[in-house]
Amino acid sequence: MNEIDTGFIKASQILPLIHILSVIFLVCAQICVFLIARIFMNLSSKNQADAKDVKFAEILRYMKRYEQFFALFLVIVCVSGFFLADGGGFKFSDPMVKGAIATLWAGAGFILLNFIYMHYKISSLKRALDAGDELEANEHLIIVVKYFIPLNIVVTLICVYLGVTVGEF
Numbered sequence: 001m002n003e004i005d006t007g008f009i010k011a012s013q014i015l016p017l018i019h020i021l022s023v024i025f026l027v028c029a030q031i032c033v034f035l036i037a038r039i040f041m042n043l044s045s046k047n048q049a050d051a052k053d054v055k056f057a058e059i060l061r062y063m064k065r066y067e068q069f070f071a072l073f074l075v076i077v078c079v080s081g082f083f084l085a086d087g088g089g090f091k092f093s094d095p096m097v098k099g100a101i102a103t104l105w106a107g108a109g110f111i112l113l114n115f116i117y118m119h120y121k122i123s124s125l126k127r128a129l130d131a132g133d134e135l136e137a138n139e140h141l142i143i144v145v146k147y148f149i150p151l152n153i154v155v156t157l158i159c160v161y162l163g164v165t166v167g168e169f
Contacts, residue, residue, distance in 0.1 A: 026073040036059075081108070124140045
């Protein structure tokens with residue numbers, strides 16, 4: 001008996017559980033910030049000046065938390081995915097599995113690069129707000145919310161599909 005038996009959960013099941021939960025949280029964090037930002041972008045109030053200040057302050061607060069959650073969960077997904085792929089549980093002699101794993105890592109790299117560009121756009125949003133240019137700030141926000149977050153969600157879901165496919169081998 002090589003595995004540590006901890007009641008009904010084996011130690012070898014904890015890493016896949018952490019991996020799956022972190023992927024779920026990664027997708028949920030992206031969907032939540034997308035929906036929250038869309039709600040704040042569509043707010044209308046009698047006093048538009050106060051509504052814009054509150055809107056951008058709230059969105060920036062959520063974006064800051066989003067960046068923290070996204071970075072944390074992406075690191076957990078990559079580290080746990082590395083250990084799962086390196087654990088010998090996969091048939092690396094199968095070229096389809098090798099290709100799927102390579103595609104997963106390429107997807108993770110693309111998500112990371114997209115996240116870095118999103119961080120740049122969020123920083124540009126903050127600079128535009130500090131300069132008092134609400135039009136430019138709104139453009140940066142629209143780019144992040146309408147294009148980059150949905151793109152990250154789609155690529156993450158494709159990576160989830162590939163991960164499930166690799167797990168079936």
